[in-house]
Amino acid sequence: MERRVLITVARDEIAPRFDLTTEALFLNISESGEIVSRKSFLLAQPSGDDLCDLALSRDIGTIVCGGIEDEYYHYLRWKRIDVIDSVMGPLEAVVTRLTAGRLKAGDILYDRAGENA
Amino acid sequence: MLKRIEDLIGTDCPDLPALLDGLPMGIVMLDDDGRVLMLNKALENLTGYRREEVRGLPCRHVLRSRACVQGCPHGSGEGPGAGIETDCINRHRRKIPVRITPVRVCDGNNRPVCVLDVVEDLTALRETEARLSQATGQGQIIGRSQAMEKLLRVVPVIAQHDAPVLITGATGTGKDLLAEAVHKASPRSREPFVRFSCGPMPEELLDAELFGRVLDGSGEFKAGRFQQAQGGTLYLSEIADLPLAHQGRLVRFLDEGTVLPVGAIKPVRVNARLMASTAESPEKLVQDGRLREDLFHRISATRLHLPRLKDRGEDLDFLLHHFLGHYAARFKKNITGISPKALLRLNEHEFPGNVRELKNIMEFAAMVCTGDKIRTEHLPGHLTGQFDAGPAQRSAEKVRKPARKHTEER
CATH class of the missing domain: 1.10.8.60 (Helicase, Ruva Protein; domain 3)
Known part of the structure; x- marks a missing residue:
């Protein structure tokens, strides 16, 4: 069965905050981990409520985001949506790890080797 | 820059981390690209991240403040010491109100060394502000007209006393809000404000609802509105809808400060301030026999009238x-x-x-x-x-119009 995922995005990385997100990426991921469809969505204004409504209306099963307030987290969990929160990193690195089935809450995927640059 | 910071911490100022850890407010040391070099202990506690975990990460992902996302404080061009009040979400999903003050650190040759963000937790301050505004505000009653200003000026004065208050005014003028404003401005503001609508209700139920009841058999006591308002204020809206027998019991409460719960033998002492309201003229209600005269004279010790819009x-x-x-x-x-x-x-x-x-x-x-x-x-x-008003509505309006005229003439 396909997995429907929503990722909160800011430019080319995971949005630092769920409630201030204006861009979302929808992914349909097959059981084998292939991306079946990929679609971006822009919100008129940042709103945690609107994002929750969007996730529910699109029948999303998993949300990947950065910081999320308790209230939204528990609401989404109550609605049986998996929330992988506190994720930091470039979008593509996150998508790769997600499709490999290895993404978990709190993952930091920034390459810090070049920090001395 | 990181190399220079490491030099600074390693050789020039080895006590810097310990010094920053000793400060009561959160400090994050950033490089020119806004990447985290170090967090002090206070900020570790606030964000939930340890310094080793977040070293080299963009600060917007660590602080997660509204200001970081909607307009980075470092790019605002504000002068030194200009703090921004915002909020952040920590690792434990808690939203925390904070003030962030960016400070640019330069060496002896005025070369930039790093940026320090001073992060102050404003939770306690916000809670105090909320408590004070709840306790002393005029509630939601607002107005600029002379009539309302006059009324709002006397609210804090009336609030300081324990005398009963009668609020009159047509429907929709804000009687309930005014009663709440009086309560909030009173020394009883931290105690309960209990509202009770004296609408039609079976008398026995009304008795129990208002005065409480002792349950048969178990002897357990179920509190009524009077007991719920202990220490605070009991506000009865549309008091003339209360049956005359119950009005008599209110007279007893106003005289003796006691009520008799249903099924109890002894009266119970209650410390509550009584406020009441009616949309009709209380004098007319007394004339019509719907409001006991003795009650009217007691509750109208302080009378407030809300004008029509x-x-x-x-x-x-x-x-x-x-x-x-x-x-x-x-x-x-x-x-x-x-x-x-x-x-x-x-x-x-x-x-x-x-x-x-x-x-x-x-x-x-x-x-x-x-x-x-x-x-x-x-x-x-x-x-x-x-x-467009149909014939039925038009005739209803005809009936209503003289009634309004009558009210205005009164």
Whole structure:
């Protein structure tokens, strides 16, 4: 069965905050981990409520985001949506790890080797 | 830059981390690209991240403040020491109000060394502010007209005493809000404010609801509104709807400070301030025998009258814009004003439902408005004549009109 995922995005990385997100990426991921469809969505204004409504209306099963307030987290969990929160990193690195089935809450995927640059 | 910071910590100033850890406010040391070099202990506690975990990460992902996302404080060009009040979400999903003050650190040759963000937790401050505003504010009662200003000026004075208060005013004028404002301004503000509508109810149930009841058999006591208001204020709206027998029991409470719960043998002492309201003239209610005269003389020790919206002069315009702003924000619409035609329609309207009616009209208008201005087509049909009154409605209006005239003459 396909997995429907929503990722909160800011430019080319995971949005630092769920409630201030204006861009979302929808992914349909097959059981084998292939991306079946990929679609971006822009919100008129940042709103945690609107994002929750969007996730529910699109029948999303998993949300990947950065910081999320308790209230939204528990609401989404109550609605049986998996929330992988506190994720930091470039979008593509996150998508790769997600499709490999290895993404978990709190993952930091920034390459810090070049920090001395 | 990181190399220079490491030099600074390693050789020039080895005590720097310990020094920063000793500070009571959160400190994050950033490089020129806004990447985290170090967090002190206070900020570790606030964000939930350890310094080793977040070293080299963009600070927006660590602090997760609104300011980071909507306009980085470092790019704002504000002078040194200009703090930004915002909020952040920590690792434990808690939203924390904070003040972030960026400080640029330079060496002896005025070369930039790093940026320090000073992060202060404002939770305690916000809680105190909320508590104080709840305890001392005038509630939601607002007004600029002379009549309302006069009324609002006496509220804090009346609030300081324990005398019963009788609030009169037509429907929708804000009697309940005024009662709450008196309670909030009183020394009882931290105790309960209990509201009870004296609408039609079986007498036995009313007895138990108001005065409490001792349950048969178990002897367990179920508190009534009087006991719930212990230490605070009991507000009875539409007091004339209360049966005369119960009004007599209120007289006893006002004289002796006791009530007799249903099924109890001994009266119970209650320390509560009594406030009551009625939409009709209390003198007329006494004349008609619907309000006991002895109760009227006791509860009208302090009497406040709320004028009709039409008699509140400039308040119509003020409240109209107040509600418009409120509902525009609530419905997330960019409504900036109201057209002159729509304003004229509203000014011509009688507002029999007073402020409540105005509030409902503005809620409707803001809901259906699609542009930046409220126009006549956004007003409810009964204002624009869209709902043309049928014969039945017209005859009802004919009956109502003399009644209103009668009220005005009184």
